Amino acid sequence: MYNSMTRRREPLEVRDPGRVGMYVCGPTVYGQLHIGNFRCFVVFDTVARFLTAEGYTVTRVQNFTDIDDRMIERAQREHTTVAALAERYIAHYHEEAEALGILRAQVHPRATEHMDAIIRHIQGLVDSGHAYEVEGDVYFDVLSFPRYGALSGQRLDEIEAGARIEVDERKRHPADFALWKHWRPGEPSWPSPWGQGRPGWHIECSAMAETYLGMDFDIHAGGHDLIFPHHENEIAQSEAWHGGRFARYWLHNGMLTLKGAKMSRSEGNVMQVSSLRQRYAPQVLRLFLLSAHYRSPLVFSEELLQSAASAWARLDEAYGRLTVQGQAEEGAQALDRRLLEAARLAHENFYRAMRDDFNTADALAGVFDLAREINTSMGPGVGAAATRRLRGALREFAGVLGLEFTDPGELEPHFAAMIRQRELARGRRDWAEADRIRDELARAGVLLEDTAQGVRWRRA
RNA sequence: GGCGACGUAGCCAAGUGGUAAGGCAGAGGACUGCAAAUCCUUUACCCCCGGUUCGAAUCCGGGCGUCGCCUCCA
Numbered sequence: 001m002y003n004s005m006t007r008r009r010e011p012l013e014v015r016d017p018g019r020v021g022m023y024v025c026g027p028t029v030y031g032q033l034h035i036g037n038f039r040c041f042v043v044f045d046t047v048a049r050f051l052t053a054e055g056y057t058v059t060r061v062q063n064f065t066d067i068d069d070r071m072i073e074r075a076q077r078e079h080t081t082v083a084a085l086a087e088r089y090i091a092h093y094h095e096e097a098e099a100l101g102i103l104r105a106q107v108h109p110r111a112t113e114h115m116d117a118i119i120r121h122i123q124g125l126v127d128s129g130h131a132y133e134v135e136g137d138v139y140f141d142v143l144s145f146p147r148y149g150a151l152s153g154q155r156l157d158e159i160e161a162g163a164r165i166e167v168d169e170r171k172r173h174p175a176d177f178a179l180w181k182h183w184r185p186g187e188p189s190w191p192s193p194w195g196q197g198r199p200g201w202h203i204e205c206s207a208m209a210e211t212y213l214g215m216d217f218d219i220h221a222g223g224h225d226l227i228f229p230h231h232e233n234e235i236a237q238s239e240a241w242h243g244g245r246f247a248r249y250w251l252h253n254g255m256l257t258l259k260g261a262k263m264s265r266s267e268g269n270v271m272q273v274s275s276l277r278q279r280y281a282p283q284v285l286r287l288f289l290l291s292a293h294y295r296s297p298l299v300f301s302e303e304l305l306q307s308a309a310s311a312w313a314r315l316d317e318a319y320g321r322l323t324v325q326g327q328a329e330e331g332a333q334a335l336d337r338r339l340l341e342a343a344r345l346a347h348e349n350f351y352r353a354m355r356d357d358f359n360t361a362d363a364l365a366g367v368f369d370l371a372r373e374i375n376t377s378m379g380p381g382v383g384a385a386a387t388r389r390l391r392g393a394l395r396e397f398a399g400v401l402g403l404e405f406t407d408p409g410e411l412e413p414h415f416a417a418m419i420r421q422r423e424l425a426r427g428r429r430d431w432a433e434a435d436r437i438r439d440e441l442a443r444a445g446v447l448l449e450d451t452a453q454g455v456r457w458r459r460a
Numbered sequence: 461g462g463c464g465a466c467g468u469a470g471c472c473a474a475g476u477g478g479u480a481a482g483g484c485a486g487a488g489g490a491c492u493g494c495a496a497a498u499c500c501u502u503u504a505c506c507c508c509c510g511g512u513u514c515g516a517a518u519c520c521g522g523g524c525g526u527c528g529c530c531u532c533c534a
Contacts, residue, residue, distance in 0.1 A: 007464090027534070070532065149463095155531065158462045223534030228463080230533085254465080266532060291483075293471065294517060297466070297527060304472060307484040314483080317497075349481095351476085362474050365482035375498055393490035418473085431493055438495080449497050456497080 001357045002295060004250040005151055007359060010397040014218050015248065020056045021213040022048060023247070024105070025205060025222035025230070028065040029089035030074045034270035035285065036256035036263030038100060042286055042402065043253045043294040043358075045102040049400050050354050061125060061212045062105040063205060064090050067114050067198055072187055082188050096273045097405070098442075099282050101402040107212050111204035115190045118199045118207040121241060122179045122192075130240040134170040136182030136195045142175045145236045151250060152228035162306045177233055179203050192360065202233035209247070210238060220247035224254055224295075225262070256289075257421065270360065271300060283316075284309045290360040291403055294336045312403075315394075318371035319405040320458050321378045322391045336386040339377055343393040346370035350397050367397050379453050408459050415446050419455060422448075 002009050014020055024044045027037055030314075041062070048058045065071075066086035075082045090110075097104075113116070122138055125131035130144045142148045142156060148156055159175045178200035179397065183189040189196040203448045209217065224229065231250065238246040255262040258269045276285055288308040292298045348367035353359040374390060398405055411419075418437050425433040438448050 025534070028532085033534090037534045043534095067531085152529075153463045155462075159530065221534095224465085225529065225533055228529055229531090251534070255534080257527070260527080261531085262528065264533060287483095288472095295465085296473090299472085301472095304484085307472065310485090311483050321498095359474075361472095361483095362481075365474065368482055372499085426493085429493075435494075447496070450492070450495085451497075452491070458497085 001249065001251070002449075004252050010249070012218075013247070014056070014335075015216055018055070018057060020048075020058045020218075020219060021052050022051075022058060022060045022218035022219040022221065023205070023209040023213055023217065024060060024062040024064040025220075025226055026065065026108070027089075027093060028068055028070060029086050029090060029093065030068075030071045031265060032274065033089075033093060033096060034263055035264065035273050035276060035289075036270065037265075038096065038102075038273055039256045039289050039298065040221075040223050040253050041097060041102050042100055042289045044251070046290065046360065046400070046402055047219075047221070047294075047358055048253070049402060050105070050358060053400050054397075059107075059213065060103075060105040061107045061209065063208050064093070064108060064110045065201070065204065066090070066110045067188060068201055070362075072085075076186065083112075087114075096277075099272065099277055100286055101282055101404065103402075109212065110210045111199060111208070112188075114204065114208050115199070115209060117211050118203050119180075119190075119192050119211070121203060121207045121237065122199075124241045125179065125237065126193075128241060130236075131179055132172070133194050136180075136197060137170070137178055138180035138194055139171055139176040140179055140233065140237060140240075142177075142236065143175050145240045147239065148175075148236050149232065151235060152232050154228055154232070175229075177202060177229065179237070188274070202230055203237060204232045205230070206237040210242075215242050216245045217247055219249045219251055221251040221253075224252040227252055234385065246439050253294045256298050256300050258300045273455075276305075279410075280305055280309060281312065284312050286402055287312050287364075290364065293361055294358055315367065315398075315403075317458060318374045318378075319391070319394050320408055321374060321456075322387055322394070323408055332381040333366050335377055335379075335381060336383045339373065339382065339386050339390055342361050342370055342373035342377075343390050347393060347399070354400065363397070363401070367394070370394065370397075370437075406459065411446070411457060415441060415444065415457075419448070419457065423455060426450075 001012060003360065022044070024041070027033055051058050064086070067082060071082050071085060075085045078085070122131060125140065126133065126138065131138050131140050156173065156175060179198060180192060180194055180197050182194070183196035183198070187198065189198055191218045209220070213377045220231070237244050257263060258271065259268060260373065261269060263270050273285070284305060289298070291308060346369060349369070350363045353362035357363070370393065372448055395405065418441055422434050422437040441448060442460070447460055448457050449456045451460070
């Protein structure tokens with residue numbers, strides 16, 4: 001898998017055999033989340049699912065940033081408290097995440113619930129000379145950490161030259177960043193050795209990652225836009241205090257763009273998951289997000305979602321064919337063998353692709369290949385054992401990708417009776433009656449397909 | 461100005477040295493009472509110009525273009 005730190009693909013070598021500790025930078029919960037935010041969570045949920053399928057015990061930690069400038073600003077504007085705002089949008093996250101099939105992380109820590117660890121960490125940095133206090137603010141001293149810039153490739157003199165940083169005369173270097181911010185009227189605050197105040201943005205992730213995963217944990221993941229300064233600063237804070245390595249592998253997903261620019265809450269060019277969900281099945285949204293490699297930028301468009309919807313229908317219908325057919329005691333040997341071979345090949349291709357830096361787009365190709373084989377060969381003559389194997393294979397692939405097939409269930413008896421009536425009508429070439437019944441069933445959500453092997457039904 | 465990514469068919473997209481997966485859309489065909497679904501066939505000067513190599517979409521150099529970061533950001 002590709003490691004942003006080394007800019008190379010590397011084999012996964014975990015700290016503790018059989019275990020993967022993974023920290024995903026979560027959202028700041030000041031408002032609705034958009035599909036671009038969720039690309040990250042879907043991608044790394046898929047990574048976690050895959051690593052689990054590979055036999056690792058995965059501990060995923062995904063935080064909520066529930067105290068920062070925007071939260072304070074939004075709370076004041078809405079005449080509510082920061083805490084209430086956080087509760088509302090954490091619930092919002094969970095609702096949308098569940099709809100998208102994102103598994104709960106083992107831990108969803110919140111910054112405000114880890115003040116002790118945060119303050120201890122800042123104190124450690126102050127004590128070891130990596131941070132300094134100015135008028136109740138505490139800043140990290142980037143010049144005290146020689147490796148600063150290793151992840152992002154930024155050089156301190158260039159950062160200075162960039163001149164996009166507002167000059168704060170109190171800081172020793174323009175790139176020094178706040179670990180602790182002094183209290184101002186109307187803001188939530190916590191007591192600290194430097195007076196009432198609140199943590200800066202980056203320190204919470206260091207403190208929480210260390211709390212739950214320790215140093216030198218396996219995978220630190222997040223959006224590509226977090227590389228600098230957020231992740232760079234996390235590394236500096238953690239490694240300056242503890243020494244050693246903060247995280248082994250850094251994974252960054254590409255941005256989702258809309259109208260030629262990164263989808264961003266501050267830019268306003270967003271598509272809310274909540275509104276997309278009204279028009280597209282969660283599997284469709286997920287398939288769309290996984291249709292490109294996770295590190296590539298991805299363009300959002302309705303056309304692509306339509307395309308994903310058609311693609312998902314293809315897979316779902318192939319799966320449906322497995323549930324309503326293939327019940328023969330003794331299957332046609334040649335056909336069974338052919339299908340089992342297709343399943344074996346799909347399995348091989350799927351996992352090879354996923355092992356290659358989580359190449360979901362490539363992995364999906366194997367799934368579609370299997371779907372075509374099912375569409376070609378599946379019929380009443382296929383044995384039950386082979387059918388079960390195919391169903392298991394498809395469900396396994398879907399499970400790794402976080403997709404769930406529609407289970408058509410048993411056909412209700414009165415629908416079955418209607419289908420039999422229609423067959424009788426067709427037998428006497430009473431097309432008007434046959435079409436009438438078909439239309440009625442369609443309105444009830446049961447679609448009929450007349451095939452060479454007989455009539456087949458599926459749900460709309 | 462600095463750091464980084466990307467440019468493959470109408471659209472999306474995989475493919476890191478041996479003449480191009482997969483999906484969507486289109487066209488033609490098969491099947492069908494019709495419909496739907498499905499299957500088959502079909503569409504690529506791999507951004508441009510040089511270079512390395514027996515051989516390059518893949519490596520190197522130079523362009524052009526798009527995007528991200530350098531400020532809150534998944």
